[in-house]
Amino acid sequence: MKKKLIALGVLVVVVAVAVIFLATGRGGSDTIKIGVIMSTSGPVSHFGTQCRDAIQLAVDEINARGGVLGKQVQLIVEDDEKNPEKTMNALVKLATKDKVRVVLGALTSDCTLAITQEAQRRGILLFTPTSTNDAVTDAGDLIFRSCFKDSFQGQVMAQFAIENLNATKAAVLYDMNNDYSTGLTKSFEETFVALGGTVVATESYAGGDKDFNAQITKIKAADPDVLFLPDYYNTVSLIINQARNQGLDAIMLGPDGWDELVGQAGEEAVGNYFCNHYSPDADDEDVQEFVRKYRERYGITPNALAALGYDAAYIVLEAIERAGTDDPQVLKEALMETNKKYVTGHITFDESHNPVKSTTILKVVQGPDGRLTTEYVGMVDPE
Amino acid sequence: MTVLKTENLSIQFGGLMAVANLNLDVKKGELIGLIGPNGAGKTTVFNMLTGVYKPTAGRILVQDRTGQLQDISRLHPYQITALGMARTFQNIRLFKNLTVLDNVRIGNHLNVKYNSVTGIFRLPGYYREQKRIDEECRALLKIFEIEHKSDELAKNLPYGEQRKLEIVRALATKPHILLLDEPAAGMNPQETLELMDLIKYIRERFDLTIILIEHDMKLVMGICERIVVLNYGRTIACGTPAEVAHDPLVIKAYLGKELENGA
Amino acid sequence: MLKVEKLDVYYGNIRALHEVSFEVKQGEIVTLIGANGAGKTTVLHAISGLVPARSGSIRFLDQELTALAPHKIVQLGLAHVPEGRRIFANLTVKENLEMGAYTRKDAKAVKADYEQVFTRFPRLKERLNQMAGTLSGGEQQMLAIGRTLMSRPKLVLMDEPSMGLAPLLVSEIFEIIKEINAAGTTILLVEQNAQMALSIADRAYVLETGRVVLQGEAQALANSEEVRKAYLGG
């Protein structure tokens, strides 16, 4: 009986705390509320937390300078666990409980795709920093993003492989559970074949896998000139490591997900290429400023998703300032007028609300101090 | 008329011959006792008869509902029950968390005349049939004087009543052969006496052939017409209670050989 | 040596024992007899701590057992040969014996005890490294007893040692029980083979539906009409 009372007591306390939090969670009208939906727990939480932290950093900076339209900006962050259902719940909560009109998020394309239609219907401006799936901005005129589309990067790298590296045979190793990876694979393969190359091997793994030896052995047998690895740096560093251990000598290519690779991989990564809009090692002043501030506050080097989040916050808040309101119908026009250099490059928006920004192709090299770094190879502008 | 017949029925577990060459010929309406020391293979015989174990050799023939003898040695337990042979268990196997009435209703399950769709949607006929089942089950419980406990959970019944409930449940399958595995175990002498009467009564009332395993010799000797004695899986004696009780092999098996010297 | 008083045991709501009281004195063989389901095994389980007593007391060498865990009870010198033998079929004969000596720290004496068990059960020595599960029924029973002896018990509880054994083996086992007793170990024997049990016991208690209904000298009970009736229905 006593045990039951204790258990009951714990539950009561939890609920009571919940109620108190909910009651005090309301902000005043002298603030501008921005909703954020991020995967801060679950399998991609390391990306989600960095992106969220970067957004928070941007907002704090803006608030320190006096905020937007003379008001302080208040962020209301909801976790989606990388679960489309939770993403939807978060969106509806932000829209109806917190009466937010602008939402930054979500992190991954599946979560974002789950809510684009709903956001459009509710008249909420949804700005995703990181969802690259081509279809994300199809849902309507209130959906924006600040990252590349899958198809763009796939095309760029396929083109680069054929034109600059004279490759004829390509292989792809991708994460079949991840739409970012499958989307890039599709566009890379299509472009590569269209330009006269052959895809000699397409292998996959399931997100979370750590062992790729089987696929690499198979790819090695197909003897490709280039190997396209459309995934984030953490997985890619494992793949490159295992590939080089097996003696696979194909040149490896990757998308912007590789950006922190130089911090994770060993020297076996040297000589590979990827396209990026951001590199923490870039000489660019804005980039260095951002990296410094982020490091100062959170103690780690921000990755590309953090940079994208940081930019997204700035783009949206500056547009609000320009529009003089956070009314999505007005704000969307202001956003279309964006034309400025941010951490991840100079950004304007095309008519379908995708950013028009050039991508840089970088080569992984060993720096003079022995550490890995990147070398600028060329710039590709969107058509 | 033979209703149950086994021909050289044998079963082997690992290297152990648990039952060897058992030949039974049970006539309609008989009440047969199957006795023998612990581990003699009595329950194993029941398990083969009811399809729980598949015999390694031999045949089992049982009269089905049409009166034909049918080989059942390869049938599943539920099919054998459907033919009209039901049983109770040595270590009571009631549906403990269900009510007494539900236990009996499950026994009655084979006689339910509506299908599951009717049950789900409570189509016409459901209530009528449900009422009939209910009445039949309660009537059976009444015979064993546990009707007033219909709505109690089976696990809350005292031991003796649990044994009775097992018999009621088996009767609900409407068998013509009933196998009782130690029906009086755990009962006091008074209860055992009552049980003897009940067993005799239901045999008449439901026109049953009964085989029972029992340790309580009072009960076995008191009601059985014929007794089969097993030891180490072999039949060592078969006959009337009086014959068996004086069979030296049986006395030796049962009371130990010391008795030979003593008696 | 062992004194059980007004022991009540319940399984769920079912009362298995009704105020069972009995006593075992140093050096005796005492037997509990009765039909299946009478509660004999339950008594032994309650003494060894395998089932909890609802009320009553069990005192062994002036120590109350009812609140002790089974492994503590073994350490007091009370061992139990369970019904159905329950040897560890996945271990070898030797390892089974080792388990019997689990609580003991005196390696030398244990070694000596192995030898003693082997002299008593030469067949176990032959099958020392065989998996216990492959032994015959009689050998398993011997192993079960031998295993128990390895703990150097002062009192052994034996549950149906004759079960499922051929007559020749049964008498062999009973001889061994007598020998063990003669060597100074007290024995509480539960047996359905009443005559056999009474023939070696000093005293006996008859259980019926969880109650002690009869008690007395084994010899007297063996010749009593009541016991004969209870078993043969005569």
Place this chain on the structure above:
Amino acid sequence: MAFLQQLCQQTLNGLSLGSIYALLALGYTMVYGVVKLINFAHGDILMVGAFVGYFVLKKWGITPVNLMLSFLPAMLFCMILGVLIEKVCYKPLRNQPRINALITAIGVSFFLENGARVLPFIGPNPRVFPTLPVVNYRLFGINISQVQILIFIVAIGLMLILNYIINHTKTGKAMQAVSFDKGAAALMGINVDRIISFTFALGSSLGAAAGILFASAYPQIEPYMGIMPGMKAFIAAVFGGIGSIPGAMLGGIILGVAETLTKGFLSSQLADAIAFGLLILILVVKPSGLLGKPMGEKV
């Protein structure tokens, strides 16, 4: 020839992956043997072990000797953690339906993963596990790396030690006795609770070792890293016949090889589906797993 070479290479890859699965599967199977619980939190023990190894190696610096030494603190830490989890979360439920302990185990698993995620010194970001410089050996055209050699040595070594503990020590034999028949074991004077704790300790320390091996082979660690190998090892344990120790070893190795060969020669997209399909097929044909004993019910 090339095919044969590739087959050998893939098999070798599979063996090293399978060895890790086997180590982890042992934890599942031993715990299942004594308490009939599928300890869902076992995969997360691997994660904890890897993190302990990480912090230790960060402090000591990575050398071959330190790498070997790092197993000790990791195994010790997880040993304590495993016993603690058992005492707090599973023991009170031992007399409840098994499904309850299963749910608790899932709860513990969530707690460990998310707890590690919010701990300030761990956090969600993946970290690079310190590794020794890669050395590759070539034999008949087949690559073998020194990490793979390390995996084989440690896995085989630990399995030999485990084998010794289980078959040649009193406690190990008591463990077998308890898993066979708790009541009879108690009658021998075996403290069943202590043996169960011992089993958790043993299983968890093997899990920790698997964690360091896993992290050395795939040098990246994060709070959710245990889910996937945990799931695979669990399947391996069932595959081999849950409760059977040699079964777990065999199951782990076979699963590793089968997985690698499927990815290498059939389809990497459907590898998991094929692995599961194979498992189901085997269970349908042999319901108690490869080396498991059929559980008959006494009537």
Place this chain on the structure above:
Amino acid sequence: MSKKTNTIASALIVALFLILLNLLVWFRVIGEYTSQVLTIAGINAIIALGLNLISGFTGQLALGHAGFMAVGAYTTAALLMKVNLPMALAVLGGALMSALFGFLIGLPTLRLRGDYLAIVTLGFGEIIRVLMINLPELTGGPAGLKGIPTYTTNFAWRPVIPFALVYLALTLVVVLLNNLLNSSHGAAIVSIREDEIAANAMGVNVFYYKLFAFTLSAFIGGLGGALYAPFFGYLSPNMFNFQKSVEFLIIVVLGGMGNLTGTVVAGIGLTYLQEILRFLKDYRLVIYPVILIIVMLFQPSGIMGLFGNKEFSLTRLVSKMLGEKPLGGEESSDKAGEVQ
């Protein structure tokens, strides 16, 4: 006679309650966020009821119910998008397809016992998920399938219609399951859980009833998924992973194995709890399992164990209120809406 009136009275109460609840949603007394969460909660409860049928009532542990949900959801989506079937038929089709899967999976595997069955169902759940990922024409691959036609395009009706449909379906599932379990066939199913050998000896075709329960369980799981697809409008294979299956199992165990009321209460309560805990931010998923463990440790028989594991019965309540003698627990029309 009075039994009949009680049943009618309870049916009326249920109907009134559902209407009232929907009015509350319509007038936004129950906000959109709440109704959104409650709709998902209702669907979770439906699927958990299906799982409870096979695991709680039949005693066969199944760990792959997210797979059935996926089959139901994708089939409905495909029927709506590729075949242009009317909504009602598409939902029914989804549930039936899932039942077919259940039948085909159960046929070879239901002879397995306990943990082995659990792992086999887990395996099938994963196989279904992997297949979904590899059928992009049908499922949109890992990026998911968007643009599934919703129940209504009228914005004002959007929170109301799915809510009403889901709770209507939940009520039906509860009532019909309750009917089944109180019929002789239901008793046969439960007898398998209690003692398979005895059930067999009583003439219960154990395998047939296991398969029946498993197929019906898959049907209900598929129904949940089928209702989900047009409500949510978006599906991705990773939504139906092992963790989702575990979520259903947690609902069943926490509610009490073999208790319909408990499943409904826990299904709605747990789904809601996860949302309530949002204020905990990053710590939410640390606290949630702690609550889970505490409940298991201190209330192992589930929440309905607090009430002696009895089913909530509206008819009993009604007859009590009318001052009649209780009729016993036979007729129990459990109602879902009561709970939140």
